[in-house]
Each structure stands twice: as structure tokens, then as C-alpha cells.
Amino acid sequence: MKKYDFIIAGGGMAGLSLAYYLTQSPLRDRSILIIDREQKDRNDRTWCFWERDPGPFESILFRTWKTVCFHGTTYTGPVDMGDYTYKMLRGIDFYEFVQNELAKHPTIEFKQAIINRIKETPQGGFLIADDEPFIADYIFDSTFALKLNQPENHNLLQHFKGWVITAEKPCFNPEKPQIMDFRIEQHGDCRFVYVLPFDEKTALVEFTLFNEKLLEKSEYDDQLRQYIDRFLDTGTYQIADTEYGVIPMSDELTQEYPSEHIVRIGTSGGYTKASTGYTFQRTQRYLSAIVKNLVETGKPIRPESWFRRRFKVYDSVFLNVLENNRHPADDIFTRVYTGNPRRVFTFLDEDTHVLDELRLFATMPFWPFLTAFFAVIRRKIAG
Ligand SMILES: Cc1cc2nc3c(=O)[nH]c(=O)nc-3n(C[C@H](O)[C@H](O)[C@H](O)COP(=O)(O)OP(=O)(O)OC[C@H]3O[C@@H](n4cnc5c(N)ncnc54)[C@H](O)[C@@H]3O)c2cc1C
Structure with missing residues (x-):
């Protein structure tokens, strides 16, 4: 052989x-x-x-974009991406x-x-x-x-369905992708739509949610249809392509x-x-x-410093907040994007320094995150 x-x-x-x-x-x-x-x-x-x-x-x-837009609870508009x-x-x-x-x-x-x-x-x-x-x-x-089945961990799912639609009317701004639009019913989950325009008449419109269980296939379609009818002035439209995915959000x-x-x-x-x-x-x-x-x-090892593991704790705390509905997700993301433009992208890339991380945490609702932090510690010790 x-x-x-x-x-x-x-x-x-x-x-x-x-x-x-x-x-x-x-x-x-x-x-x-x-x-x-x-x-x-x-x-x-x-x-x-x-x-x-x-x-x-x-x-x-x-496609590439220098600006992205956000639609949250108290803010609608562009998010400064700095040099990203x-x-x-x-x-x-x-x-x-x-x-x-x-x-x-x-x-x-x-x-x-x-x-x-x-x-x-x-x-x-x-x-x-x-x-x-x-x-x-x-x-x-x-x-x-x-x-992904250990009870001491958080095992959420990110699931989504997207349609590439071709609209009758020019209704998209190709310069302004919408990365999160929270103007949809949350049903106790974290639910949003993103709209990534290819040109004035074509865009990928994707309905996404973070929770523990998948929806019936028809529900994703219903949500997409409702969103397009309510918020996009497409006239008639054709679905040119679809994508569906499930990504683990697990610690x-x-x-x-x-x-x-x-x-x-x-x-x-x-x-x-x-x-x-x-x-x-x-x-x-x-x-x-x-x-x-x-x-x-000669070894296929990825060196990683132990100090970088703090980001795993941050992820767990966030998942705990979501899993236990400790604070509405649409408000959390609004605070994240309005209080930390630029910084949020560096933070999610795990390239921030601790001081910047503390600045970001200061924009979060204090008690829900503190409670989640102790819940994570308790669960890890119990596990
Ligand atoms: C629809 C969708 C959209 C996504 N969008 C984003 C995004 O925008 N940004 C982002 O960062 N991440 C995104 N992700 C998450 C992630 O980036 C992708 O899932 C990515 O493809 C993961 O790469 P991978 O190589 O681990 O798995 P895959 O790309 O799925 O590759 C695994 C390969 O293994 C093969 N395979 C599996 N089992 C067997 C077997 N038994 N025998 C032979 N072959 C096998 C499969 O055919 C597949 O080709 C998305 C995921 C999905 C599903």
C-alpha cells in the first residue's frame, strides 16, 4: 500500500x-x-x-464592502468598520x-x-x-x-435559510449590505435577517436564528417571504438560488x-x-x-497561548445569556454595534487586548452577563 x-x-x-x-x-x-x-x-x-x-x-x-449596516432596537444605520x-x-x-x-x-x-x-x-x-x-x-x-451532547456545555445552533432574489424594481443599495436586521418577531430566540446586495435588483436575503432546535422547512420560507413583503420594495421577485445551513454554536x-x-x-x-x-x-x-x-x-501543531483561552470563556458567557434568555438578544447586539464600532470586529477575531475587552463588556447589560459568568463557572466545575 x-x-x-x-x-x-x-x-x-x-x-x-x-x-x-x-x-x-x-x-x-x-x-x-x-x-x-x-x-x-x-x-x-x-x-x-x-x-x-x-x-x-x-x-x-x-463582492466586497467598506461599510455594513445594522438595524437594531435603538439604532439603524451604518457601522464603522475602520480598516476592515x-x-x-x-x-x-x-x-x-x-x-x-x-x-x-x-x-x-x-x-x-x-x-x-x-x-x-x-x-x-x-x-x-x-x-x-x-x-x-x-x-x-x-x-x-x-x-455536542455534554450537559455542562452550551449547545446552540445557528440555522438559516437564504434566497438570492431578483427583484422587479431596483430596491437595493449595492454599497450597503445589511448584516443584521432585528425588525422581526424574536419568539424568545435571537432572530434576524441579513440582506447582501449584489446589485440594485439582486440580493441574498437570509433569515437566521440562534436557538436549540431547528424549524420546519416551511417556516424559514414563511419568514423570508414576510420580511421581503414588509421591508423590501421589490415589486415581484424571482428566487434565483437558495442556501440552507446549520452551524454549531457550542463551547x-x-x-x-x-x-x-x-x-x-x-x-x-x-x-x-x-x-x-x-x-x-x-x-x-x-x-x-x-x-x-x-x-x-515537521509537526502539524497549531501553537496557542493559554491566555487566548479567555475568549472561550467570553463565548460561553454569551451562549449562557442566550440559552437562558437573560437579556433580549436584539438589545445585546444593538449595544455591541453602537458601543463598539471597529472594536467589535477585532474582538470577534480575538485580536483585542484586555483593556479593549473590558471597554466592550462595559457596554453590555451588567447583571445578565455577571449571572451568566457565574453560571458558566458552576457548570464547568459540576461537569
Ligand atoms: C450554508 C452555509 C453557509 C455558511 N456561511 C458561513 C459564512 O458566511 N462565514 C463563515 O465564517 N462560516 C460560514 N459557514 C460555516 C463554515 O464556514 C462552513 O460550514 C465550512 O464549509 C466548514 O468547513 P469544513 O471544511 O469544516 O466543512 P465542509 O466545508 O462541509 O467540508 C467537509 C467535507 O467533508 C466531506 N465529507 C463529510 N463526511 C464525509 C465522508 N464520510 N466521506 C467523504 N467525505 C465526507 C463533505 O462532503 C465536505 O466536502 C457556513 C456554513 C454553511 C453550511
């Missing part, structure tokens, strides 16, 4: 990003096998994220771009197959796909399904390094930020760090 240097289990966002970073590094000639059950030739999702500088996928961004740009990348553009880049490297192979098993052996990471065995020095696994500890030759990456590796569901940009950052370390030390 041929032994690969690396097997990438799952050629989705994390798997392809990792392969891309490897091709941009001195490890570009290593033997790599990428296995996925899908061909990744559909536009199955759209990623949005913010960034200060041009990133590795700058040339294929679908809000960026949108379509799944299909990403898959095609990376696959074309990888095709230039003869040592990279693709296989379309269902992965049945991944396990550690003394010889390396071992994998079975469609009953065929494969082995590598390291397996990077983005297919592991998180269980359960994930095992990034389950054994010596296996590394979990992407959502499987716990790269999703628990309090927001944002995963794309963190994945780029984490995988760049892994490749850098692999080049320098």
Missing part, C-alpha cells in the same frame, strides 16, 4: 484550504491524497467574513480556484469516495474509503461529526489532535467560533499556522 505524506479527509472549505496552503509552502511537492464523497462542483454555500488586508482568495471574491473590509466568497468560486491550483501539482491526487473509518496505527494515520485502505504520515480530518471542547497522526480541522476541529458561528476566516488563520509549524518543525 502506498504511503502518502498527507491524506486530507474531506475536500471542503478546510480540506481544500489546507491543500492550498501546502502548495504555497516548501512542502508543495509532498504526496497528498484528498478524499471527498462529493465533487464539490456546486455553489453549496457562500462565505462572508471581514479582513483588513488582501487575503489569499482576494482575486475570487464575489466585509468580503463575500461563493463556494463554487473557491472550489474551482483551489482545484485548478492543486491540479498543477502532480503529487496531489483526488479521490471521490465515502470515508468509512479513520484510525491511528503505529505506522501512521489509517483510513478506509469505499472499502479501500490508505495510510499517511498525517491525516487531516474534516469529516468527523461533532457529538464543548473538541479534540483537535485525537492522536499522533490524526489532526481534525475545520468545523470538526472546533474552528467555529462558538458565539458567532464564523468559521471561514479562523480556518484560514489556523491552517496557515499549522502549515508554518509543519514547515519549521
